[in-house]
Amino acid sequence: MKVISTNLGKRTKIIWNGKETMTGIYKYPVEQPLYLDTDDVQGDTVVDRKYHGGTYKACYLFSADNYPYWKEKYPLLDWDWGMFGENLTIEGLDESQVSIGSTYKLGNALVQITQPREPCYKLGIRFGNQDILKQFIDHGFPGTYIRVLQPGKVAIGDTMEMVEDSTATLTVQQYYNLLFAKTKDQDVLQMAIQNEALPLEKREKLKKWA
Numbered sequence: 001m002k003v004i005s006t007n008l009g010k011r012t013k014i015i016w017n018g019k020e021t022m023t024g025i026y027k028y029p030v031e032q033p034l035y036l037d038t039d040d041v042q043g044d045t046v047v048d049r050k051y052h053g054g055t056y057k058a059c060y061l062f063s064a065d066n067y068p069y070w071k072e073k074y075p076l077l078d079w080d081w082g083m084f085g086e087n088l089t090i091e092g093l094d095e096s097q098v099s100i101g102s103t104y105k106l107g108n109a110l111v112q113i114t115q116p117r118e119p120c121y122k123l124g125i126r127f128g129n130q131d132i133l134k135q136f137i138d139h140g141f142p143g144t145y146i147r148v149l150q151p152g153k154v155a156i157g158d159t160m161e162m163v164e165d166s167t168a169t170l171t172v173q174q175y176y177n178l179l180f181a182k183t184k185d186q187d188v189l190q191m192a193i194q195n196e197a198l199p200l201e202k203r204e205k206l207k208k209w210a
């Protein structure tokens with residue numbers, strides 16, 4: 001896996017349901033390396049820390065491999081890397097193969113895969129169409145958040161190499177599909193509940209389906 005683009009966002013005003021609010025989803029490519037810290041990416045904008053940033057969402061990765069699919073669906077948009085609000089666009093990232101809890105050397109940072117991105121209305125605002133929320137869920141390739149175990153810099157061209165595979169074989173895609181499935185696969189559900197790389201509150205919520 002390889003870093004194709006490093007992206008940062010500025011605080012941007014948007015209107016939603018007639019009310020003014022702010023967002024950091026408008027991220028664009030930058031030339032300089034990013035410094036991944038334990039709670040966020042230095043120099044990036046995190047507006048709502050209830051849902052973004054923090055230990056289990058310090059940085060968001062999205063696969064460059066999925067851009068052609070979305071460009072075909074939304075050909076009129078002004079496309080660039082960072083369209084999905086990701087800090088790092090990664091070539092070769094495959095959510096069906098990457099396991100929650102696995103650790104990677106990313107640039108000179110050490111990171112752990114934690115959880116997929118769950119889309120909200122702000123993605124719809126960036127794409128100019130709230131239909132993308134259901135499309136994003138149905139597509140099943142949501143990118144992934146990471147926990148930063150060892151802060152460090154990541155530059156364009158750096159690689160993402162596995163250091164330790166997760167003993168639990170729960171992939172990002174399996175967990176993502178589980179979240180939105182009306183009928184929960186009990187084997188996958190138990191894998192998620194027992195996976196300590198997921199935030200405790202996420203695992204606790206899943207117990208009601210067991």
